[in-house]
Amino acid sequence: MLKLVFRAGISKRAYSAKAVKLTVETYPNLQRGDYGTLEESDLTRFRSILGDSSVFVDDIEGYNEDQMRKYRGQSQVVLKPKTTSQVSEIVKHCNDRKLAICPQGGNTGLVGGSVPVFDEVVVSLSGMSQIRSFDETSGILKVDAGCILESTDQFLAEKGYIFPLDLGAKGSCQIGGNVATNAGGLRLLRYGSLHGSVLGIEAVLPDGTVFDSMHSLRKDNTGYDLKQLFIGSEGTLGIITGVSVLCPARPKAVNVAFLGVESYEAVQDTFSKAKRELSEILSAFEFMDRESQVVNKKFLKAPHPLAEGSDEIPEYPFYILIETSGSNKEHDDAKLEQFLETSMEDGTILDGTVSQDEAQTRTLWAWREGISEASQIEGGVYKYDVSLPLSKLYDLVIAARERLREANLIGETDEYPVVDPVGYGHVGDGNLHLNVCVRRYTKEVEKVLEPFIYEWISQHHGSISAEHGLGFQKKNYVHYSKSDVEIAMMKDLKRHYDPNGILNPYKYI
């Protein structure tokens, strides 16, 4: 009956593989919280709130497993409300009964935050997917939380607007989930964080109260900006049911350049220059190391953009993808051309290509966007999503490789669990993705990498989670990024708003 939710970045092959290990088996010391246990009378109540066809108890594996296939919960029921008041009634009932809840959007999270750990009731927002309103003068959009990012952006494209967020999982992630996890992604450099562009939120609080703050004003200084608390709270303070967001005008001209440079220093120099010279039209500045291109080539099975007829990847140690977006193609072309010419002349850029049409643009982006999925092609991947001061950003990849070598875990043959670490990410945001590509998940590799990587980040004043969030995976590592005072305040806030701890337990804080 129930179809598996399509998840971007997961090939069908993955589903035919053996079952994902239960989270409680992987982490045998985990204790179930003192919550109520689902009874037939609860199901009866859920059915009376939602109707029989929105309460699912069979074929719900897809809601228990995360897309990384690292975590699997044991929820017995998935609820798909269609209205905010249904969400409210569900939550109120669960709070009265002390039943734990796992709110779920598109289930594309990368830190185990969107799947249950024990037997939490899954509240899926996928039944709430209506666009509520759009104002064509102001660009203010109001949507249900379950709207898919990509289809919402397509709706906006027809109106000459763009959603101020873009990320790899756009085909399945939901806007409510994006806001709940404060998703960053590819357009942050240009359009800023969701803390700036989200104008209003509707959320159901842990006691079932509907917090209706769906404002549509760009400026409103009448009291604490409470909606901000929900942005990035990963479903632990409330279930987001609606979002009001300010959307910018869609750029008329988009250019993409793919460049080869000789060092990480050249990456930084090119970024500084791009900020000065491309300035207001710069919409993305991404970097990739050569190792990431090697891995991606196995996945894309296509010639590299700078290969010039050869089947090899050129020897440049670093690659850069620059995107410009503007309102005048001629002006943008002139700025980019001037920028590339002077950078080639002074030797900062060694090689490069510029897209001539939309198809080429997509191809160039694939050599950046494909890395995430490509990283698991040999069996699995340990993903680290970190913020660091720009000058230190790549040193972490070098340090990780060195440490794996010392532990004799990395090599070209099957006896070594690790294939290679690869580094890439959003230079413009100081955001590195370090993917340690492995043939298999082993405790040994995990122990060599953690807490080493978190300690390294902490020493260099970075963040252990730039955009992926905390979820289950990083719950116990927050102290590497936040002080005792900050952590105490967070725990206090959670206790204050959710005294029974029913919302998304075992995670976050």
Added chain:
Amino acid sequence: MLKLVFRAGISKRAYSAKAVKLTVETYPNLQRGDYGTLEESDLTRFRSILGDSSVFVDDIEGYNEDQMRKYRGQSQVVLKPKTTSQVSEIVKHCNDRKLAICPQGGNTGLVGGSVPVFDEVVVSLSGMSQIRSFDETSGILKVDAGCILESTDQFLAEKGYIFPLDLGAKGSCQIGGNVATNAGGLRLLRYGSLHGSVLGIEAVLPDGTVFDSMHSLRKDNTGYDLKQLFIGSEGTLGIITGVSVLCPARPKAVNVAFLGVESYEAVQDTFSKAKRELSEILSAFEFMDRESQVVNKKFLKAPHPLAEGSDEIPEYPFYILIETSGSNKEHDDAKLEQFLETSMEDGTILDGTVSQDEAQTRTLWAWREGISEASQIEGGVYKYDVSLPLSKLYDLVIAARERLREANLIGETDEYPVVDPVGYGHVGDGNLHLNVCVRRYTKEVEKVLEPFIYEWISQHHGSISAEHGLGFQKKNYVHYSKSDVEIAMMKDLKRHYDPNGILNPYKYI
């Protein structure tokens, strides 16, 4: 000994006028809270924390009066800490003794939020004015709360960067105060709100705890974004002592055009077109009605930009100021020229002038920025700073004038208290400034305007405070913009963090 703080927008004349009425005289029903009373032993303690030279008990009128000359408190002591730990010790002592505190930045607020009401201890941040650090690659700036906005922006200008906020009071307002009041201002259209650009905050909590969250990462998803609570909390949850902010590259080219149009519809049409055609270089879109220009002319005593040799203001009912900022002067000029040409051709714009140099740019801006000060030239002004849907924005000015006429309060001679209401503001942000220029403050005018204006805004789903905040003036009107659930949550939050209610009482919520 103690100099009066210079306040932008207030002429010296104002200070020679008669004393400002005490707030408790104007509002005789106000009750002092159940707070401790300042004793000699408290002063001794303050002197031991700060040293004698940072504790002021004489000549402190400037700290008791607001810049609108509408509110005057009766504080007996002004403290000027130089370090965060001094602020912490002061607050801890006050909390132990239940002494109320009024935190104060540049005291340029417009809603009576920055001056005491009764005998609160004034904690002025003006002694903390060091730039802590600036990263020239990332543009991330860390400052003490007491840094003056304008001098900070001058510091950034030398480095090729710009502060993402600009407002009329920049010469005296402080960055801590800007953040505490979530100031909006002139650059919001381009650089977004402080909720997006502030990366970190250091604040002293009501019990004296130092909340050190001075992060400098563009992306950090490790827990609740607690700093957001302090942005716009007007000193009621903590005293901001430090700010970390992301600064954009300073534009190399700035153009300003000043235009005359025939209707408010033409203002909206021009805005829609500017968003499409000037797009990424559009940095300000301001409108002014003719009445605002009449008032401003009395103040500026200069020929109007569109007067063409005459001493009259042209008959256009609405004026527009457009600013573009970009990285390539030639491209920007071409875009603006094309925009203006087609708009003149199709009749949307009737007249206009474009600045040729920096001096002209400043002159054109003066016809927008001067209105605020000009509005009180006849004696006083009732200021309303509101957000409304764009199509309804100017209707409020018409409705207010109509209502004042009906009450027979508006006229050209001295018997009428009201001179005229004028309307202007940030169209790009849906933010109207309605200034009712008066010859004198009277209860009659106030009663005709309030709550009428707030009700009108509420009916049209606007905000009663777009950027000025709540302060003392709008504390009791929050329900016109926020729901019962929102207000209950705000009150709960205040109680939770400040159970003794010592921080900035009688205001906000």
